[in-house]
Amino acid sequence: xxxxxxxxxxxxxxxxxxxxxxxxxxxxxxxxxxxxxxxxxxxxxxxxxxxxxxxxxxxxxxxxxxxxxxxxxxxxxxxxxxxxxxxxxxxxxxxxxxxxxxxxxxxxxxxxxxxxxxxxxxxxxxxxxxxxxxxxxxxxxxxxxxxxxxxxxxxxxxxxxxxxxxxxxxxxxxxxxxxxxxxxxxxxxxxxxxxxxxxxxxxxxxxxxxxxxxxxxxxxxxxxxxxxxxxxxxxxxxxxxxxxxxxxxxxxxxxxxxxxxxxxxxxxxxxxxxxxxxxxxxxxxxxxxxxxxxxxxxxxxxxxxxxxxxxxxxxxxxxxxxxxxxxxxxxxxxxxxxxxxxxxxxxxxxxxxxxxxxxx
Numbered sequence: 001x002x003x004x005x006x007x008x009x010x011x012x013x014x015x016x017x018x019x020x021x022x023x024x025x026x027x028x029x030x031x032x033x034x035x036x037x038x039x040x041x042x043x044x045x046x047x048x049x050x051x052x053x054x055x056x057x058x059x060x061x062x063x064x065x066x067x068x069x070x071x072x073x074x075x076x077x078x079x080x081x082x083x084x085x086x087x088x089x090x091x092x093x094x095x096x097x098x099x100x101x102x103x104x105x106x107x108x109x110x111x112x113x114x115x116x117x118x119x120x121x122x123x124x125x126x127x128x129x130x131x132x133x134x135x136x137x138x139x140x141x142x143x144x145x146x147x148x149x150x151x152x153x154x155x156x157x158x159x160x161x162x163x164x165x166x167x168x169x170x171x172x173x174x175x176x177x178x179x180x181x182x183x184x185x186x187x188x189x190x191x192x193x194x195x196x197x198x199x200x201x202x203x204x205x206x207x208x209x210x211x212x213x214x215x216x217x218x219x220x221x222x223x224x225x226x227x228x229x230x231x232x233x234x235x236x237x238x239x240x241x242x243x244x245x246x247x248x249x250x251x252x253x254x255x256x257x258x259x260x261x262x263x264x265x266x267x268x269x270x271x272x273x274x275x276x277x278x279x280x281x282x283x284x285x286x287x288x289x290x291x292x293x294x295x296x297x298x299x300x301x302x303x304x305x306x307x308x309x310x311x312x313x314x315x316x317x318x319x320x321x322x323x324x325x326x327x328x329x330x331x332x333x334x335x336x337x338x339x340x341x342x343x344x345x346x347x348x349x350x351x352x353x354x355x356x357x358x359x360x
Contacts, residue, residue, distance in 0.1 A: 043355050047300040047308045050351060051315035054298075054344070058319055062326035070329065073205040080211045083295075083321040084196075085110075085273055087214040089288050090295040090313045091221055092265035095258050097296050098225075099238040100305025101150065101157035103259070105142065106266050107288030108168035113139040113270030115172055118181045118280030121190045128190035136267040142168060143263020144256065151255035165289065176282040183278035197275025210272040214314075217265070221310050234258065239306025294320060294341060298348045319344065 033041070043049055063070050089106050096103040117135035120126045126134070142164065149160045186193050196210035225231035236244035237254050245251045273285055299316030301308030320341055327337050 040355055043351075047302075048312035048315060049300075050348075051299045051312045051319060055315045055319050055322065058322045058326070062322060062329075066326065066329055070326065073203060075325070077205045077207055077211070079318065079321040079325055080214075081206075081208055081276075082325065083317040084208065084210040084214045085269055085276055085285065085288065086291045086295055086320070087314055087317045088210075088217060088269040088272055089266060089292040090299075090317050091214075091217050091310060092262040092269070093289075093292040093296050094299075094301060094308070094310050094313045095221070095234065095262050095265075096157070097238075097301050097303060098234050098305060098308060099255060099258055100303075101255075101259075102161065102293070102303070103146065103157065103262060104161040104289050105146065105164040105168055106262070106269075106292055107285050107290075108165045108172065109139050109142045109263055109266040110270040110273060110288055111282060111285050112142070112168050112172045112175075113267035114273050114280055114284070115176045115270075115282050117193055117271060117274065118186070119176060121193065122181055122185065128192045131190075132192065132271060135270060136264060139267025139270065140260050140264040143266070144260040146263065147256035147259025150259065151252040172282050178282055180282070181280040186274070186279065193271070193280070194275045194278060196272040197278060208275070210275055213268070213272060217268070218310055218314050225310060235306050237305075291320070294345060298341075298344050300348065300352065302352050303349070304352075316348075 059071075069075065089110060092106050093103055113135040116138050117128075117131045120131035120134050121128050146157075146160055146164055149155045150157050183194075196213055197208060199206050199208045201207075225234060233244065233249050233254055236247065236249055237251050237258075241251050269288070270285075274280055277284055295317040296308075296313050297303065297316070298319055299308070299312035299314070301310075301312055323340055324337050327340075328334070
């Protein structure tokens with residue numbers, strides 16, 4: 001009686017079986033997918049598609065209602081100027097949300113950084129460039145504290161950043177004594193603080209350096225998140241931190257780095273805020289945290305972490321800008337803007353849940 005062949009398969013045989021199996025599975029999945037399921041999988045793999053579609057439809061709708069003045073170069077660049085601060089803060093929020101966290105202190109860190117830049121220049125007489133570096137350092141320090149508490153002490157991001165928001169906000173008012181540094185004083189003695197508010201023309205379009213900073217920041221972070229190992233680690237930590245840890249990712253170190261970078265970006269937004277409003281005010285940017293979360297959610301970035309595109313955040317910020325300016329030009333009550341944006345937030349979260357449920 002012949003003995004059964006118990007020899008292990010060769011590597012070529014194993015690869016052949018693996019390829020045949022994957023081919024069969026792939027053909028089976030493709031055959032069984034309905035058009036709706038294909039759409040859901042497409043949206044899952046291209047999270048920026050939904051906000052881009054909404055943005056294009058919004059532009060078409062307001063263009064049809066308002067006519068040529070809405071599509072003028074000046075109007076389009078005005079929208080960019082209005083969303084520049086939100087776009088920069090939204091970039092910071094995006095990094096945190098991709099890790100399944102949330103940062104309620106982004107607006108407070110932004111304002112405190114701007115106050116540090118102004119007060120160090122006019123109260124202590126530091127060179128404006130050095131004051132800017134100090135403001136950037138303060139923003140990074142606040143982010144580092146957030147990241148350390150979340151990563152090392154395992155505290156919930158919502159609670160940590162809620163507490164940091166209150167601490168930074170109070171520190172901001174206590175340190176500045178609620179003093180506003182006037183635009184005239186800044187332009188005369190420290191024009192570098194207003195750098196991002198300076199503008200230049202390309203034809204009829206008027207751009208500010210704040211808009212340029214937002215676009216370059218988003219482009220840089222898009223490249224880092226999609227083309228580098230560090231970016232893949234960000235998504236891995238947000239998708240499944242335990243699996244990422246088993247794969248060799250330093251999850252705690254990544255979280256501290258992400259929150260620190262978020263604080264640094266918020267400080268950059270503080271510098272841009274001075275240029276936007278011309279002055280240093282401790283009461284400016286009070287709703288930046290809510291506006292950044294709005295841009296992130298409407299932009300299709302999942303609050304559960306691990307999925308989304310920073311381009312979607314930019315599209316989300318532009319959607320808010322289009323609705324705000326479009327409704328203002330139509331002469332409607334400003335409350336309609338908040339109502340429609342609120343509906344968009346709920347719809348965006350519902351779509352995210354729908355995509356996650358089917359594509360999982």
